[in-house]
Every structure is written in structure tokens, then in C-alpha cells.
Amino acid sequence: MLQDVKPERDIYKLKRDIKMLDIILAVLIGIVFGILSGLIPGIHINLVATLLFTYSTFFLSLTSPLALAVFIISMTIAHTFLDFLPSIFLGAPEEDTALSILPGHRMLLEGHGYEAIKLTSIGCFSGIIIAIILSLIFIPTAPLFYPYLSKIMAFLLISLSLFLVWKEKKELKIFAILVFILSGILGYAALNLTVIKQPLFPLFTGLFGTSLLTLSFFQDVKIPKQSLKKTKTNKKDLLKSLGLSILSSSLVSFLPGVGASQAVIASSIKKIEEKSFLILLGAVNTITVLLSFVALYAIKKPRSGVAVFVGKFLPDISFSHLMLLMLIALIVGAIIFPLTLLLARRFSRLIEKVNYRWLCFSIIIFLIILTPIISGWLAFIVLITGTCLGIFCSLIGIKKIFLMGALILPVIIWYLL
Amino acid sequence: MPLKLKNPKTLSLILSIIGIFIIVVLAQILEPKLVKISDIDKKMLDEYAKVQGQVQDIQKIKSPDYHNPIVLIDLKDDSNASITVVWRQDINLTQNQAIQVIGKVSEYQEETQIEASKIKVLS
Numbered sequence: 001m002l003q004d005v006k007p008e009r010d011i012y013k014l015k016r017d018i019k020m021l022d023i024i025l026a027v028l029i030g031i032v033f034g035i036l037s038g039l040i041p042g043i044h045i046n047l048v049a050t051l052l053f054t055y056s057t058f059f060l061s062l063t064s065p066l067a068l069a070v071f072i073i074s075m076t077i078a079h080t081f082l083d084f085l086p087s088i089f090l091g092a093p094e095e096d097t098a099l100s101i102l103p104g105h106r107m108l109l110e111g112h113g114y115e116a117i118k119l120t121s122i123g124c125f126s127g128i129i130i131a132i133i134l135s136l137i138f139i140p141t142a143p144l145f146y147p148y149l150s151k152i153m154a155f156l157l158i159s160l161s162l163f164l165v166w167k168e169k170k171e172l173k174i175f176a177i178l179v180f181i182l183s184g185i186l187g188y189a190a191l192n193l194t195v196i197k198q199p200l201f202p203l204f205t206g207l208f209g210t211s212l213l214t215l216s217f218f219q220d221v222k223i224p225k226q227s228l229k230k231t232k233t234n235k236k237d238l239l240k241s242l243g244l245s246i247l248s249s250s251l252v253s254f255l256p257g258v259g260a261s262q263a264v265i266a267s268s269i270k271k272i273e274e275k276s277f278l279i280l281l282g283a284v285n286t287i288t289v290l291l292s293f294v295a296l297y298a299i300k301k302p303r304s305g306v307a308v309f310v311g312k313f314l315p316d317i318s319f320s321h322l323m324l325l326m327l328i329a330l331i332v333g334a335i336i337f338p339l340t341l342l343l344a345r346r347f348s349r350l351i352e353k354v355n356y357r358w359l360c361f362s363i364i365i366f367l368i369i370l371t372p373i374i375s376g377w378l379a380f381i382v383l384i385t386g387t388c389l390g391i392f393c394s395l396i397g398i399k400k401i402f403l404m405g406a407l408i409l410p411v412i413i414w415y416l417l
Numbered sequence: 418m419p420l421k422l423k424n425p426k427t428l429s430l431i432l433s434i435i436g437i438f439i440i441v442v443l444a445q446i447l448e449p450k451l452v453k454i455s456d457i458d459k460k461m462l463d464e465y466a467k468v469q470g471q472v473q474d475i476q477k478i479k480s481p482d483y484h485n486p487i488v489l490i491d492l493k494d495d496s497n498a499s500i501t502v503v504w505r506q507d508i509n510l511t512q513n514q515a516i517q518v519i520g521k522v523s524e525y526q527e528e529t530q531i532e533a534s535k536i537k538v539l540s
Contacts, residue, residue, distance in 0.1 A: 054460055182433060189440040192534065194465035194519060195447045312524065378443065385436025392429040417485075417506070 022067040023328075030071040031332060034078025035339070041086045041209055041363050045072075045079045046305035047198065047374065053309050065313040066321065072313075073293070073325045076306045077128070077332040080285045081340045084120040089113055089347050090363060091212030092221055092356075102400070103274040104281075111224045113351065116278055117344035121337055123282020126242055128333045130283065131290035132326050134250065138291065139319070142298040154415035157408055164401060172398050179393050179402040183207065184409025186389065190382045191410055202371050202379040206386020207403045210367055214387060215394055216360040223356045226348035234275075241276040245283035249291060290329055297322045448519060455498035457529055461522040466531065469517040469539065470494030472510050490533075492518065501530040508536065515539040 037043045049072055052059060059068055088104035107116040149156070161180060168176040190199045292304035297317050302308040314321055351359075371379050386406075393403055449465040457466060474491035485506050493499040502518050503525075510516065520533035 050463060054462060057459070182437060186433075186437050186440065189437065189444045192444045193440060193447065194444075194449045194534070197464055315526065378447075381436060381439055381443070385433055385440060388429045388432040388436060392426060392433055395426045395429065 022063045023070050026067040026070040027074045030074025031078045034075040035082050038079040038082025045076050049306050049309040053312060069310045069313045070328055072306050072310050073328050074332045076289055077329050078336045081121055081124050081336045084117055085347055088116050089351055091216050103277045111227045113226050114228050114344050114348045119275055119278035120282035121340050123279035124286045125333045125337050127283035127286030128329050130246055131287045135294045138294050139298050146299045154412050157412050161408060168398060175396045176398045176402050180405035183389055183403045184405035186385055187406030188410045196375045196379045198375050201374050202382040203386050203406055205367055206383040207390045210364055210387045211390025213360045213364050215391060217357055220357050223351050225352055228345055228348060237276040238279060241279040242283055245280050245287060249284050249287040293325055453496040454494045454500045455496035457522055464522055466522055467519045472512055472514045475510055502533050503530055504533045504536060
């Protein structure tokens with residue numbers, strides 16, 4: 001006899017999956033892990049997510065897959081806010097000798113490190129709200145445009161790279177191409193070096209971490225007294241930054257290999273001020289990461305490392321799941337925003353007291369110790385090479401985005417072959 | 418006191434090129450250890466592994482995203498365990514042919530698989 005079975009409605013399925021206490025705990029533990037991974041230089045959330053997945057059998061005996069996905073998104077959002085603390089407070093070059101200086105480092109050298117963090121945090125939080133609004137646009141439209149986008153992906157990435165070279169100063173164009181190609185070959189070879197684990201760790205630590213820290217160490221940078229004065233944010237600047245972040249994130253969120261460097265792309269589209277750039281940087285970071293979860297639902301393709309793991313825990317991710325994750329992101333953002341400012345105030349006081357040169361040196365040593373633990377001994381060659389290339393990029397005075405060739409070029413090759 | 422190096426730009430560029438050359442050479446000559454298929458588990462996710470065995474079944478799927486087909490190879494070794502090898506280029510293989518595969522361990526629908534980067538035909 002045939003039974004009349006009604007399809008289980010999405011919302012009932014979600015209610016069944018939710019255990020409130022598990023979710024609250026996942027949010028809190030996620031925030032703690034996000035703070036730790038954000039504050040420790042070199043530690044990426046993908047690494048924590050990989051460990052979580054490796055031991056998922058154990059964790060799934062304690063809680064539900066949804067709670068693990070909530071943990072990942074809470075950690076990711078907290079990490080995105082906190083990650084700016086070490087990147088702004090550490091690795092600043094000596095201003096007189098540095099040809100290209102990151103806006104956050106410039107503000108730190110002017111005594112406004114705290115304000116720089118406040119601006120990135122404003123950007124991060126605004127980015128969460130923007131991503132929620134954008135998700136409602138992308139959910140119905142992404143499945144329509146993505147099949148066409150994937151067919152021209154290599155062409156888009158090549159065009160984007162050429163656009164960035166074109167925007168570089170005339171006398172530096174040749175060096176931009178050189179750095180892009182060299183970092184591309186380095187990235188391609190490192191990703192094919194099958195005997196090292198997590199090759200992205202030594203690669204990006206070298207290109208963007210130890211290279212800047214080494215320069216700070218050699219140049220004996222002096223950090224001035226940091227001001228904690230409240231500064232006004234120009235509403236016009238804020239709106240301009242957020243508008244550009246929507247444009248750039250929407251343009252490249254569905255492209256692999258580009259990531260949060262859209263801020264640089266956006267600032268290339270239209271010249272913007274230093275403070276606006278920091279808001280933009282914060283906003284694109286959260287928009288990109290949240291849109292990668294939208295991509296996971298809408299086109300079944302995770303566009304970030306953490307989205308890969310959420311996809312593994314929630315293989316049949318539903319609209320209700322996605323909206324719950326977005327809501328969690330908003331709640332975590334509201335909790336982590338004041339916490340980030342509190343930590344930035346502490347950092348501002350601490351940075352005046354410590355010997356900056358030796359602080360940078362001890363972090364270099366920490367990253368050197370971490371490299372064989374995470375990736376194996378041979379990863380040292382990747383770390384050293386990445387460091388040298390990062391130093392060359394800084395000394396020559398071209399934008400750091402050209403080092404992203406380490407990821408963009410292998411993706412172009414992958415799509416072309 | 419700041420430490421000064423002579424020609425730091427040239428030095429960093431030369432060291433980068435030497436390092437890249439070494440990594441390219443190492444990527445060509447170094448291979449991961451040969452493991453039995455039965456030893457592959459979740460702890461090896463995202464790591465590279467080398468396996469060898471006999472082709473049990475081959476399936477070619479047209480990919481909507483890439484111009485090349487996706488080839489799914491069912492591989493069995495002498496530990497009597499089998500694993501799916503994913504190869505994203507066209508390849509001509511026959512049943513019972515012995516092959517050696519190097520690739521990244523991944524997971525699809527809770528099943529461990531190998532995303533092959535190199536396939537060598539042994540017989």
C-alpha cells in the first residue's frame with residue numbers, strides 16, 4: 001500500500017538539527033579559536049578547520065555537523081577581525097626607506113595603529129551586513145552566470161593580472177611582471193612539491209609574513225607613542241569604501257585564487273584615501289569569506305578553505321542552514337567588534353614598551369619553529385625563497401598583490417590545461 | 418642600530434631565483450612514499466600519497482566546468498582494498514592494467530579518494 005509521505009520542509013529539518021546549547025557553545029568556542037588564530041602570526045583558520053575535520057569522527061560523537069559548521073563560521077569571522085592586529089602592529093618597515101608601505105603600517109608609524117584597527121573593524125562589520133544583502137541577490141543569480149564564468153575563468157584571471165600591471169607605475173611595470181611570474185613559478189612548484197604538507201603555510205608565511213618581519217628587524221624600526229584618541233570617520237569616505245567593496249567583492253568572489261586582495265584591485269579602479277582603504281580592506285575580507293558560503297549553497301562550489309569544510313559537514317546545505325550561518329556571522333561580528341578594539345588598545349600600549357626589533361625577531365623564530373611542525377623540513381626552502389621574494393617586492397616598491405601570482409598563476413594553468 | 422647589507426635588492430632577487438630553481442627540481446624528483454590503499458584514512462586528507470594497483474573499472478564523466486572529462490578509476494592493490502582515483506584529463510586505460518598513482522588524498526560524499534596529479538602505466 002502506498003503511503004502519503006509529505007516532503008520534509010526545510011525549516012523543520014533545521015529545527016531538528018538545532019540543539020541550542022550546542023550552537024551557543026560552538027559560537028563561543030569558535031570566537032576563542034578565532035581570537036587565538038587571528039592573534040598568532042602565521043596561523044590560518046584553514047589549519048584549525050583541517051584539524052577539526054581530521055578528528056571529525058570524535059567531534060561528531062559529541063555534537064552535530066551543524067554545530068561544527070557554526071564553530072567554523074564563528075572562528076572565521078572572529079579571525080577576520082583579529083587578523084588585522086598582527087598585520088598592522090607587526091612587520092612595519094622604516095618609513096624613510098620603504099618605497100611601498102601598507103596603509104596600516106603607515107598609520108602605525110604615525111602613532112595611529114589603534115585607529116587603523118578601528119577602521120578595519122568598521123569595515124569588517126559593515127561587510128557582514130553587505131554580504132547578507134548580497135547573498136539575497138547572488139543566491140538566485142549565481143547558478144545562472146557561474147557556468148559561463150567558469151568557462152572564461154582563465155581569461156578573467158589573466159585580464160585581472162594585466163590590469164594590475166597596467167595600473168602600476170611606468171618604471172616599475174617590468175618588476176611587477178617579474179615578481180608576478182617568479183611568485184607564480186614558486187607557487188606552482190611548491191604546490192607540486194608532494195613531500196611537504198600544507199604547502200600554502202610556508203609559501204604565504206614567507207611571501208607576506210617573514211619578509212616584512214625581516215625588513216623590520218634589519219631596519220631597526222622605532223614605533224612612536226600610539227594615540228587612542230577618538231577620530232571621526234568621514235561618512236562620504238565610508239560610503240565610497242563600502243561601495244567599492246561591494247563592486248570588487250562581487251566581481252571576484254566567484255573567482256578562485258584572488259581572495260581578499262580585491263581591496264587593492266578596488267583601489268586601483270578608483271584612487272582612494274588611506275583611511276578609506278582600511279575600511280575597504282576590512283569589508284572585502286568579510287564579504288569574500290561570507291560569499292564563499294553563498295557560493296557553496298548556490299553553485300555547490302566552495303570558494304574558500306573554510307567553506308570546503310562547512311561543505312563537508314553540511315553536504316546538503318539548505319537555504320535555512322545558510323541563513324542561520326549568516327545570522328551567526330552577524331552575532332559574532334557584534335561580539336568581536338568591541339573585543340577587537342579592546343585588544344587593539346592593549347596592543348597600542350604594549351607596542352610602545354617592547355623592543356620592536358626583537359619582537360619581530362622572536363616572531364620570525366616562532367614561525368621558523370612552526371614550519372617543520374606543520375609542513376615538514378623541506379618546507380624551509382619554500383619559506384626562505386618566499387621571504388626573499390617578499391623582501392625584493394618591498395625593496396623595489398611594487399604592490400604586494402603581485403606576490404599573489406603564487407596562487408593566481410597555478411589557478412590559470414589549472415584552468416588552461 | 419640598523420643592519421646594512423650591500424645591494425639587498427639584487428641579493429634577495431638572486432636568492433629567490435636560486436630557491437625557485439631548487440624547488441622546481443625537487444618537485445620533479447621527489448615523490449611521496451608508496452602506501453597501501455588500506456592504510457589511507459582521513460588523517461591523510463590533503464596530503465600526497467603514492468599508490469599502485471590494478472584498474473578495476475573506469476568511468477568517464479563530462480564535466481560542465483572544464484573542457485576535459487573527469488575520469489574515475491577504481492583501483493585495487495594487493496592489500497585487497499580499493500579506492501577511487503580522480504583524473505581530470507583524458508586517459509586510455511584498460512581493465513586489469515597496473516598503474517602507479519601520485520595524488521592528493523581527498524574526500525567526496527564521505528568516501529576517501531585520490532585526486533591524481535601523476536599516473537604511470539606499469540603494464
